Amino acid sequence: MENSQELINVNDLQLDFRHELSAMINGKSLLNCIQCGVCSSGCTVSEWMDLQPHLVVSSLLLGMKERILSSRAIWMCSICHRCTERCPKSVDYSFLLTLLRNLAIEEGHAPPEYTADLENVFSAGFALPLHGSMFKSVNRRRERNGLPELAPADVESIRSIIQVTGLDRCMNKGDEQSNVE
Amino acid sequence: MLNEEYALFLGCTIPIKNQEFEKASRLVLGELGMSLENMDGAGCCPNPVAIQSLNMETWMALAARNIAIAETLDLDVLTLCAGCFETLRSVNHMLKNDSKYKRKVNEILGKAGYEYMGSLDVHHFVSILSQDEMLDKIKSLVTRNLDLKVSSHYGCHLIRPSAHMNFDDPERPLSIDKIMKRIGVQTLDSSEKMTCCGYCARLHPEIGQALSERKMMELQGINADCVVAACPACANQLSNAQRLHNKEETSSSELDVPILYVTELLALAFGHEPRELRMKTKMIRPTALLEKIAEN
Numbered sequence: 470m471e472n473s474q475e476l477i478n479v480n481d482l483q484l485d486f487r488h489e490l491s492a493m494i495n496g497k498s499l500l501n502c503i504q505c506g507v508c509s510s511g512c513t514v515s516e517w518m519d520l521q522p523h524l525v526v527s528s529l530l531l532g533m534k535e536r537i538l539s540s541r542a543i544w545m546c547s548i549c550h551r552c553t554e555r556c557p558k559s560v561d562y563s564f565l566l567t568l569l570r571n572l573a574i575e576e577g578h579a580p581p582e583y584t585a586d587l588e589n590v591f592s593a594g595f596a597l598p599l600h601g602s603m604f605k606s607v608n609r610r611r612e613r614n615g616l617p618e619l620a621p622a623d624v625e626s627i628r629s630i631i632q633v634t635g636l637d638r639c640m641n642k643g644d645e646q647s648n649v650e
Numbered sequence: 651m652l653n654e655e656y657a658l659f660l661g662c663t664i665p666i667k668n669q670e671f672e673k674a675s676r677l678v679l680g681e682l683g684m685s686l687e688n689m690d691g692a693g694c695c696p697n698p699v700a701i702q703s704l705n706m707e708t709w710m711a712l713a714a715r716n717i718a719i720a721e722t723l724d725l726d727v728l729t730l731c732a733g734c735f736e737t738l739r740s741v742n743h744m745l746k747n748d749s750k751y752k753r754k755v756n757e758i759l760g761k762a763g764y765e766y767m768g769s770l771d772v773h774h775f776v777s778i779l780s781q782d783e784m785l786d787k788i789k790s791l792v793t794r795n796l797d798l799k800v801s802s803h804y805g806c807h808l809i810r811p812s813a814h815m816n817f818d819d820p821e822r823p824l825s826i827d828k829i830m831k832r833i834g835v836q837t838l839d840s841s842e843k844m845t846c847c848g849y850c851a852r853l854h855p856e857i858g859q860a861l862s863e864r865k866m867m868e869l870q871g872i873n874a875d876c877v878v879a880a881c882p883a884c885a886n887q888l889s890n891a892q893r894l895h896n897k898e899e900t901s902s903s904e905l906d907v908p909i910l911y912v913t914e915l916l917a918l919a920f921g922h923e924p925r926e927l928r929m930k931t932k933m934i935r936p937t938a939l940l941e942k943i944a945e946n
Contacts, residue, residue, distance in 0.1 A: 570703040
């Protein structure tokens, strides 16, 4: 690692971060880590990672919250779950990583690829774009393929859930007009 | 005894983009005696990577809403996609085992006019078809001898995390291989068999491209007639990576391994014609495979 010589000032650490994270849903397993490195040895994307999974965990335990939340490492994972599967201490790393992504997004780091999916879901209920006449053309193609009509999603309830959970703030263009026709 | 009736959860990619997978699945599952109810009002599962990464609570509540639709039908959920399977099965498992989160999710759902009870189970067609009772039925319906060698691609989200998915071994799965063997198809083992397609690292597409290309090179090298998949995201990624590889001027060899869905191979074995299954619309055309089938 390039920065292995860097000194860390203990005053910059958020020592209680381990408790913040472990209090989140399914977050408790973080505290079991023994730094054996099994997660990193089996990681699908380790050759691309700037920070291997076991080092992400040790950084978290040290309280390096900002460094991890702004790192590239948390966005490279393919969520193959091999780390979680193999951990001898039952640390659910792939789930913890998703919690870290949630926290990074709260700090404003939402990737546009993901918010595009959210905007599609908000617009017509599906992750693929279905605005304007697209819904009709999908159903015409389904008819030609001998498939039953695709029913529209209950968009109103889906929007309500996105709003009640506060995720609508991540959307650039929550356009309520362009939905199922 | 397995159920005969299921609530069919279509998701997004299959009914919109990969209708050929839905077509083959409906044909095969119907012939195996399963009846499938539509889940009107259902939407995105939602996506176990994008939406879950954005907000765990939104992900759980949207998934619980979909499950609640099946609960009004009083039927277990059947999915055709490994991504939908992971979301719905995981959320169902988590909410059934955590009354605090179940209450929280129901507060959110209540405002949207739904209630999640936790009264049913979620399945993928592979988790149903790989059970002994179904394997025997599958064998009894075979009318066409497929003399093929295939490589099973399980897809990470079909089998992991095993604490939630829990129907096959998370590292050495056998379910798809078992199904293939019952229709007389030989399955190949290789060092790349369990390699992830990499699609879900999609913020860095070079990762998926490298993983898929490496995998497909090895499978072409061991003369696999096709890959057999159970997730539309994996199937599209493995096809697209070959297309991109072939477009690259620096590529020394052409990759040409078609990706078929588990149910497409079953439909061929049950006697359906490639034309009916729109086999020629695939990105990597299964030309050699279809010639092989026509010879039998």
